[in-house]
Amino acid sequence: MHARSTTLMADPDHLDAGITDVRDSVLPAVSEMDGCVGLSMLCDRDSGRCIVTTAWESEAAMAATSEAIRRMRERAAEEFGATAPEVREWEIAAMHRLHAPGDAACARVTWSRVDPATIDRVLDVFRTDLIPRMDEMPGFRSLSLLLDRQTGDNSLTAVYADRRAMEASRQRAMYIRDEFRRRLHMSATEVAEFDVALHHLRVPELV
Structure with a gap:
């Protein structure tokens, strides 16, 4: 099992809109990708720091989604009022x-x-x-x-x-x-x- 984590520093005023976008748009889209085994999201409402983690059955399944996830990440960053997300694979x-x-x-x-x-x-x-x-x-x-x-x-x-x-x-x-x-x-x-x-x-x- 593998995971990709994306850390964003969101504008706290945009946090609820960003969470809604991940729940209503990102989660359904990711869930339909081959090899996906779910998504979680952690938020610090004071600082605006958010960590979105997607889990995958294999490293190959995770790699195959990199371009599609990149586009979602850019869109989500706009919703959060965030720039330059940090991405790690585990x-x-x-x-x-x-x-x-x-x-x-x-x-x-x-x-x-x-x-x-x-x-x-x-x-x-x-x-x-x-x-x-x-x-x-x-x-x-x-x-x-x-x-x-x-x-x-x-x-x-x-x-x-x-x-x-x-x-x-x-x-x-x-x-x-x-x-x-x-x-x-x-x-x-x-x-x-x-x-x-x-x-x-x-x-x-x-x-």
């Missing part, structure tokens, strides 16, 4: 769902970098240690890990039932995250929190 290394997210869901995303030679160990610790500990968090919904095996860049997204659950988890999640990083010699580059504006990923459990 392997979906792991996906774990304890519960469906729900319309009030929020997400905490941690971007990190690790030595590519240690990726198999990272995945092992993710499966055997991180997932069981996250399952115990009140309000926890799902955990996914996107990975670039060449650079070691990765994106870990934890989804919670709502803003209150995410905020209540912050201290405990920070402790787990820091322990995870030290154990695996990972360098965290950024942590950010978002509303889950759209949750239409159909990626199966991958652990």
Whole structure:
């Protein structure tokens, strides 16, 4: 499984119009493409930062859509009042769902970098240690890990039932995250929190 993420810095005043456009135009069009397994969208309403992620059955299916997605991306950027979207392509290394997210869901995303030679160990610790500990968090919904095996860049997204659950988890999640990083010699580059504006990923459990 693979994913393409597009990050836009939207004009906050255009955010609702942009979300509507992605929901009503982009999502149906992408869903009809061969190999598509869904779309999700995260938004920070204060800053206007949005991350739209499409998931694909294979790297080949993702590559085959690049031109069509580029045109949609340009149109969406206009709707959001955004310029120069950042695009990344990833392997979906792991996906774990304890519960469906729900319309009030929020997400905490941690971007990190690790030595590519240690990726198999990272995945092992993710499966055997991180997932069981996250399952115990009140309000926890799902955990996914996107990975670039060449650079070691990765994106870990934890989804919670709502803003209150995410905020209540912050201290405990920070402790787990820091322990995870030290154990695996990972360098965290950024942590950010978002509303889950759209949750239409159909990626199966991958652990």
